[in-house]
Amino acid sequence: MKRILLTVAVAAMLVLAGCNGGGQGTASPNANETATNGTGTGTQAETELRSPNVSDSLGIDVSPVGPGSGGMDALSSDLYPPGVDSSGVTNATALVNSHFEAAGANAETRMAFTSSGGTLGLVHRNGSAGERLRYVNETTGRAGTWWRSGSTVVRRNTSQSPPVTYSNGETNLYTGYQVLGLFRVIPFATLNSMSLSVDGTTTVDGQQVVRLAVDGFNRSASNWNLRSGLQDPSGYLLATPEGVIRELHWEATNTNTSQTESMTVTVSGVGSTSVTRPDWAGDYPDATVSTTSEGQVLALTHEGGDAIPADTRIQVGPAQFGYGNVTLSESLESGETLYIVATGRFGDSEVTASVGSQPDVPENAASFSRRVPSVSAFLDGVQLQYGPEVETETGTSTGLGAGA
Template identity: 30%
Template sequence: MRNGTQAVLVSLEAQDGQFNNDYYLSSTEAGVRNQTADRVKYGNGPTSVQFEAGFLVGFFGAFGPQFAGAAEWHAVGSQTVDGEDQVVFTAEDLVASNETDLNIVSPDENARDVEGRMVVSSDGLIRSIELTWTTERADGTTYKEGIEYSLSNVGEVTVDRPTWLEGAPQLEASVTDSDRLFVLDHTNGPTLDAGTNVTFSSFFGPGTNVTLDQQVGEGDTIYVYKTGSGTDVSYEASVNSRPSLPDDATAFSGTVIASAAQGKYVTEAGVEIASE
């Protein structure tokens, strides 16, 4: 669901109970909760958490149009629902070229006994898809599969920031001093323990750890600078004491993400540094 603040909350649960995740995305924050493993990831700014939540939100936003291409649809009638004119389609066959592309079946499987129904509004909005088929394996065994998708008008919706994010330390990242000083502000949430490793990395790249020599709580600031280049880089960190940068301090560049793990929580804060 989305509201005027552009916040989205998506919950996914497998019928067998082996998968139960929540994804939250706003203009500045993101969160992923794995209820099965009891793990929570929080991100502020451009982070891997934001990427993960954004990918899932985008995928399910395109879910209906994507799977509409899985079957051969034929218009069979029309209807009016809540004043909206709609066209009803049915399907008895899948599009052969899309069966494997959309992961409907594996390359060594066949789909048969297809039954589908799709409802599309007069302005082209897919309101619902119901599609079932029988998959036959190479050894002759079969099993039933299906897809269901629906889209409804729910009017004004308020998406509140989920309470499960409150247990994560809230960090915000920025850079200063010609991008040579990385600033990490603890803005809310639990205190980071002394001895916690804070990892600095780019998107999905290798990371470098700095170890906190004291607790970092709400209102505290971590300052980090680096010297060297390539594989020969050294990071220095201090808490609440802004350092005087040495002449050989080098600038941060690209997307820089700081992450820390504590208990069941992983917290990230990132900043995008514009190239000159």
């Protein structure tokens, strides 16, 4: 496993929030926002372009209970989670694995990262009906909101036109969302680089949990490493007997900048978190992309939902490095297939398309067999992005719904 630098990961998250579809949020926090377990979560009523489970505010509240003041006398060996005994964390991997086994499929996770690059907040809710993600770069004011279920990913970016991108199948948007899963794991993976000792017990939502104190960094013990410039750490971890890490907080001094960098994570609603699909991620046409004629013809097959109307702009591949655009001469109805051919050199190609009938393949037709591109349709307020069927899709085992 490659060595992972936390500061690089945080910087990547800051860039991601600013560049990969970060839109300027406009909604204000709701003082009455509550979660299913009674703790504040930033939920709000459903409106036209807002998620009821992930607030569109520019501040993500991460409010830890804190380390508490429980004493060592109350500690029982039955309270030790996997990978922990009276000496502290002896197997961080076992602890992290138990956390994701218990909380990976259904929980709310909130994270706050502060570094010299700024502050980023993230809230992720994972339920049986899908996932919600909201990230905010509080330094730049940029933000993004996602919804995912299976191989369908929808992203809202109010600063872009169109503001919503709907993705079905293996597209760049789908792949990008999988990458976000790395950032969900990193805070817990850094435990391999920490020395943590048992520091008594406390309670979270009425449950007694083990409190562990951050005594220092143990950089030689892990490939998931923290940058050497971070020194003099302090913090705590609260874990249930089942291994759910309810809270994790640490801060350290960056000796290169003399600034304090920190990370705070809270986990709640394990087994009781619900996720609903927002209006802006609503019913769009489903379609899949495949190839015919030995990979020289793209086939966009409409699988159901409303028709894609005539005069819709169709884009083959990404805007910057794709094959080009073509306009639908007639509507694409459910059950019909749009056949697409690109001719010429890559970067200087011409795209033609026809509904229902497979075209003759010219001699200079491009080949899509090596990598099947996505096909996008631009409607009013939304980009529909379609790709090949995802070969292995196991619900919560990929992306931000993944376990460790």
